[in-house]
Amino acid sequence: MSELILKGELAKKASYKLSNLSSAAKNEGLKKIAEALVKKEKEIIGANAKDVESARAKGVTGALLDRLTLNSKRIASMSEGLMQIISLPDPVGEVISMWKRPNGLQIGQKRVPLGVIGIIYEARPNVTVDAAGLCIKAGNAVVLRGGSEAINSNKTIVGIIGEALKEAAFPEGAVQLVEDTSRETAVEMMKLNKYIDVLIPRGGAGLIQSVVQNSTIPVIETGVGNCHVYVDRESDLDMAEKIIINAKTSRPGVCNAAETLLVDEAIAQAFIPRALKALSDLKVEIRGCEKTRDLFMGAKVAVEEDWYKEYLDYILAVKVVSGIDEAIEHINKYGSKHSEAIVTTSYSKSQRFLQEIDAAAVYVNASTRFTDGFEFGFGAEIGISTQKLHARGPMGLKELTSIKYIVYGEGQIR
């Protein structure tokens, strides 16, 4: 039997035991992992050095290499992340509602773990710890398939997790790593419906599309964010400037950063020169429509493709629109349904935007950058869902659960 089937079977078995663990037992396991990671940081850093070295040999540099690299501080932060997960309330076992039918049946809707969660992700080894921690806390077994670039780091980390969980008397197979990082094995994993209940890809658009295209297991699509800020003719232009600067430049490489600025034509002359000057001063490249370029000489030409792009970089597309109707139409056409913001002082336009924009998070007078598990108050997140099924927006512990109906009878027949 393949590595995957063996691991899948083991994970499924473990999931039944995990679903019955108390919150105290789960927290104890998480604590043991948090302690072991810090205690064995040298081991982790040693394994990570091999990954970093082979990445360098392949010519990887800059942000990618940085994301792969682990040090004491980063390991401590992974460990702290687990301590935060321990402090979150356990969603499992909550009876969300219970009602009595005329025939006397009492029907309750109870929160239960999803079962086995598969995570397919790219080079960041901290995802290994985050994802494992969240899955365990919600009572799920997890099968991790990280990228080949981080395989040594991931093997060591998952080894440490396994030992820690064994000490805490967890079932074997609660957290497993797919060690064969070939594409064929990834595709095999995407079709393991018998053992894996849900697949969550974490990474770039290419990875996510590959999982959506190949998986027969239910997938939660995460992450791609082509987010917009629309500045209405009735708005506080100082506020608007602060919001677009924050949404674009506070962390351009993340999915909730803004990629396109839409400006109402009635205030284009007043807003575009000042806002784009400020953004340019912050090293943002502007790609504008014709009207934008008439008002700001430094802008390059935006082509049709730019409206679809998630730059994840110091680049902003800018378009002058005739008003809120065109803004809504543009966003619903080109956006990725992640996070969208309007800046306005108009009550009716704020309501229309909230109602008519089809996205996970819709903002009035705030930066798109707030779409995040911590910022929303969920404490931690496994990703940001951009699909409409099951979960939308930041996914915390609740989104890693399902429900079942529990029915109390006294011999009722139909």
Next chain:
Amino acid sequence: MSELILKGELAKKASYKLSNLSSAAKNEGLKKIAEALVKKEKEIIGANAKDVESARAKGVTGALLDRLTLNSKRIASMSEGLMQIISLPDPVGEVISMWKRPNGLQIGQKRVPLGVIGIIYEARPNVTVDAAGLCIKAGNAVVLRGGSEAINSNKTIVGIIGEALKEAAFPEGAVQLVEDTSRETAVEMMKLNKYIDVLIPRGGAGLIQSVVQNSTIPVIETGVGNCHVYVDRESDLDMAEKIIINAKTSRPGVCNAAETLLVDEAIAQAFIPRALKALSDLKVEIRGCEKTRDLFMGAKVAVEEDWYKEYLDYILAVKVVSGIDEAIEHINKYGSKHSEAIVTTSYSKSQRFLQEIDAAAVYVNASTRFTDGFEFGFGAEIGISTQKLHARGPMGLKELTSIKYIVYGEGQIR
């Protein structure tokens, strides 16, 4: 462009308008359809007669032919079904919760339609009306792909729906039928991620598996039910007999009917002869394990495959188990995670069964036949989900919605 892409585009456009319709407007549309169906019943029966004739020519008989056939009474019942949907509360627009963050942001979780729902189903033309009614009430556009056997009935019904909705000033494309019933077109539909948000197959195991295997659109798996009744050593045997008779024979062709009876060995001698005699008298074929056959001569041999089977017929597999541990293990291994029942007077065993059985609905001392939207009090259902993502168990109007976060700010940046 293909029929499908045109219909998909139209549906997507319609979905934005539908998501903004008031409950009153949606109810008005449903009322117009309900009236039109009854008014034009001759037209429908005429079209249906063609379908019935070609089915007969192909040798279709019995239950299948019966399900395809429409008459005045059945059309009236389709129309009444719509009136019931009108009476249900509209789930769209509800703000499920709203909270304030330390930075002053107010974040609300609001119920919104899913968008465009695709339904792929088999020969029953009443599904056309049911599904359209539920989707519309929850603010969704719907693309229907029925089987070739019912194409004339479906064309006529969807034509009537379209006219009725036009009268009620609904957007064009709210309810559409895929008229090309080839397999290729069905597979093309399963990959129409750009326009269809969710796919719900309704039909037999073959259809559902084909959709799960081929679709790149998120799917809600419905329907396959290999349901069990476990009779514990501590139980009221009269109650147990009534429950298994009801679960097996009240409607054997539906997914919540029982397919396997598990009997605790401690009461096997007392229960098996009487219960299986009663079932046999009701024309139920028994397929038993060795111990069962020792206690009931009329039983045929059950082979390994029988434990996996959804007979949908007057057949019951029977197995003697050593107690609740083996019962739980058997059900979690062979069951389809639909509906499972224990008959017991033991508090601790009832709790263990509710906790450890992994299924959409778990019953203590009641028939599995209650897993149904009406019986649960949801008023109507689009199907019974056997997956864990998004919806589990009977899916009513709420399960045809998603959520979005609405965020009220005053210029907050991060």
